[in-house]
Amino acid sequence: MLVTMSGVRLSYGRWPALDKIDMEIRQGEFLVISGASGAGKTTLLRLIWMGDRPDSGFVEVSGFRSDRIRNREFPQLRRKIGIVFQDFRLLHTRTVFDNVALPLQVTGTGNRIVQKRVISLLARMGLSHRRNAFPHELSGGEQQRVAIARAMVAHPVILLADEPTGNLDPEVSREVVDLLLEINRGGTTVVMATHDPRQVPAGKGRFLFLDRGVLRGADRWTELDPDS
Amino acid sequence: MDRTGSGFMSLVRSAVKEISLNLHSRPGARLITLLMVALAFIVFNTFLIISWNLQGIVDKEEDLVGMEVFLQRDISQAEGRTIGDNISSMQGVKSVYFVSSQEAEALFRAELPGRTDLLDVMGNDFRLPASLQITFETEAMSQGRISELSRQIEAVAGVEDAVYGEDYLPGLLKTVTTIRRLVVLLGIVLVSSISLVVFYTVRLSVVRRSLTVDIMRTVGAPWWFIRIPFVVEGLFMGVTGSAGGLVLVAILSKVLSSAVAQRFMPLSWMTLVILLCAVTGTVGALAGSYEKER
Numbered sequence: 387m388l389v390t391m392s393g394v395r396l397s398y399g400r401w402p403a404l405d406k407i408d409m410e411i412r413q414g415e416f417l418v419i420s421g422a423s424g425a426g427k428t429t430l431l432r433l434i435w436m437g438d439r440p441d442s443g444f445v446e447v448s449g450f451r452s453d454r455i456r457n458r459e460f461p462q463l464r465r466k467i468g469i470v471f472q473d474f475r476l477l478h479t480r481t482v483f484d485n486v487a488l489p490l491q492v493t494g495t496g497n498r499i500v501q502k503r504v505i506s507l508l509a510r511m512g513l514s515h516r517r518n519a520f521p522h523e524l525s526g527g528e529q530q531r532v533a534i535a536r537a538m539v540a541h542p543v544i545l546l547a548d549e550p551t552g553n554l555d556p557e558v559s560r561e562v563v564d565l566l567l568e569i570n571r572g573g574t575t576v577v578m579a580t581h582d583p584r585q586v587p588a589g590k591g592r593f594l595f596l597d598r599g600v601l602r603g604a605d606r607w608t609e610l611d612p613d614s
Numbered sequence: 615m616d617r618t619g620s621g622f623m624s625l626v627r628s629a630v631k632e633i634s635l636n637l638h639s640r641p642g643a644r645l646i647t648l649l650m651v652a653l654a655f656i657v658f659n660t661f662l663i664i665s666w667n668l669q670g671i672v673d674k675e676e677d678l679v680g681m682e683v684f685l686q687r688d689i690s691q692a693e694g695r696t697i698g699d700n701i702s703s704m705q706g707v708k709s710v711y712f713v714s715s716q717e718a719e720a721l722f723r724a725e726l727p728g729r730t731d732l733l734d735v736m737g738n739d740f741r742l743p744a745s746l747q748i749t750f751e752t753e754a755m756s757q758g759r760i761s762e763l764s765r766q767i768e769a770v771a772g773v774e775d776a777v778y779g780e781d782y783l784p785g786l787l788k789t790v791t792t793i794r795r796l797v798v799l800l801g802i803v804l805v806s807s808i809s810l811v812v813f814y815t816v817r818l819s820v821v822r823r824s825l826t827v828d829i830m831r832t833v834g835a836p837w838w839f840i841r842i843p844f845v846v847e848g849l850f851m852g853v854t855g856s857a858g859g860l861v862l863v864a865i866l867s868k869v870l871s872s873a874v875a876q877r878f879m880p881l882s883w884m885t886l887v888i889l890l891c892a893v894t895g896t897v898g899a900l901a902g903s904y905e906k907e908r
Contacts, residue, residue, distance in 0.1 A: 437832075460834075463834075464831070464832060464833065465833075465834035477825070488830075489833040489834065492625075492835035493834065495624060496621065497624065540833075540834075
């Protein structure tokens with residue numbers, strides 16, 4: 387299993403943000419976590435990249451366990467994870483190229499490899515002509531594609547997308563979901579949190595539903611029909 | 615991560631690039647931070663100059679504290695100098711100056727020209743006694759220590775009498791001690807306040823760029839890679855801000871020098887001021903980046 391969560395509980399103050407979470411994510415799957423705003427989707431993703439650690443239970447990601455991980459191991463874990471946010475989180479003082487190159491530069495990858503990988507990925511994302519642009523010069527869809535390129539450039543084993551279409555219009559949202567599906571077909575595990583699971587066609591992934599911090603469903607591993 | 619030497623060099627190059635990008639971003643916000651630091655240091659530097667000048671006045675007052683030791687009339691110059699040498703080896707004695715009988719008379723005539731008739735009345739055989747003028751080390755500047763030294767000196771063979779300002783000395787020493795304590799107390803309060811101002815100003819400027827720290831974390835940057843640009847920024851703002859404050863106060867001091875006689879603070883104090891600000895700026899930046907990195 388790529389990700390295992392066992393008996394996970396996490397509270398912010400008095401209220402549990404997540405409770406009794408037991409779940410597994412297999413290598414290569416496309417998992418859609420849906421739920422209303424405040425249901426705990428973002429918190430669940432934060433637990434996977436260990437931006438937070440559970441109050442009880444544990445999360446294990448690619449061999450790193452939340453209750454055993456050392457501080458110096460966080461960067462190693464995060465290099466295996468790509469993260470895409472609803473608000474893109476691009477660095478506005480850097481060009482598209484520099485934003486995408488960042489995960490490689492912080493790991494000491496040689497300049498030639500950085501050039502090669504970033505240029506190839508920008509071409510794949512249809513952003514070659516925008517490589518010297520700054521984020522504020524891009525449309526929302528383009529910014530999200532840059533964010534996805536940044537998340538993918540270091541060849542992560544898992545891509546976490548937190549409401550990646552939240553700030554986009556329906557047509558661009560479809561393009562972004564298609565891009566995530568294409569990335570998944572390439573072998574990368576994708577976990578997408580969304581308030582609207584209908585964005586992902588039925589049969590294209592596994593669907594989980596979060597309700598006020600608890601995974602709902604008679605059988606948590608049953609695929610839910612997003613139209614139900 | 616590429617663990618080869620070239621991989622490490624690429625990482626260092628990227629870190630240097632980060633530092634450069636960081637220092638060039640948000641010039642307006644950085645200017646405001648620098649002005650805040652400089653303003654805080656103008657207040658602090660002014661205090662330091664006042665303290666430095668006050669210290670000079672206090673030192674001068676202390677230099678006036680001394681003892682006059684009158685020697686017996688039958689003591690020769692050589693014996694007088696030997697007694698002086700013995701006294702100068704006593705703990706707490708800073709200097710001993712031998713005043714011969716002839717020198718004492720010359721001094722009397724020079725300092726009290728209107729009263730030379732007193733010497734004439736005493737007759738030709740009269741000689742003022744030879745004496746020793748003694749000054750004390752700072753640590754011996756207490757009423758108790760000086761009276762103890764006075765007793766010790768009076769017990770030395772050949773000494774007639776030891777005189778010091780018993781009436782004014784306690785008051786003078788108390789005033790000097792009080793001034794020194796007040797300056798130190800105010801200094802501690804100001805150093806603490808200034809350190810906090812610099813710490814929080816720099817920390818705030820780092821926290822303002824929390825997005826950069828967040829992104830660096832999520833892409834797996836090592837902790838030092840995330841922090842080093844902020845540390846350099848804190849150091850830069852601390853040194854530039856305090857140096858700016860020093861320059862402004864130096865200009866002010868120069869302008870006012872014709873109206874108010876004063877000395878600018880010594881180089882060692884200036885170095886300490888810049889060092890203090892560099893340390894607090896760096897710690898503030900570290901705290902800011904650590905706060906966002908958790």
